[in-house]
Amino acid sequence: MDGMATTALALADSGLAIFGAALGCGLAIIGAGVGIGIIGSKALESMARQPEVAGKVSTTMLIAAALIEGVTLFALVICFLTLFWLKG
Numbered sequence: 001m002d003g004m005a006t007t008a009l010a011l012a013d014s015g016l017a018i019f020g021a022a023l024g025c026g027l028a029i030i031g032a033g034v035g036i037g038i039i040g041s042k043a044l045e046s047m048a049r050q051p052e053v054a055g056k057v058s059t060t061m062l063i064a065a066a067l068i069e070g071v072t073l074f075a076l077v078i079c080f081l082t083l084f085w086l087k088g
Helices: 002-049 051-087
Strands: none
Touching: 002 051
């Protein structure tokens, strides 16, 4: 009886861990989308106010968006590794 309870508890824990990995994956994507959206809107606003700095602003915006995408990709890889490590 004790072995079955331990197995059921382990399955429940892995289910919660899988849910946590999926939730983390979704939050990483949502956070990246919001962050890139804010960067884009502020960059366009600054270009509208001062058109002469549009080149510098767009370069900085692209670098910041790339850094956000890199962090998001890292978070997704960690979530997927957690997910597949638990299943396997």
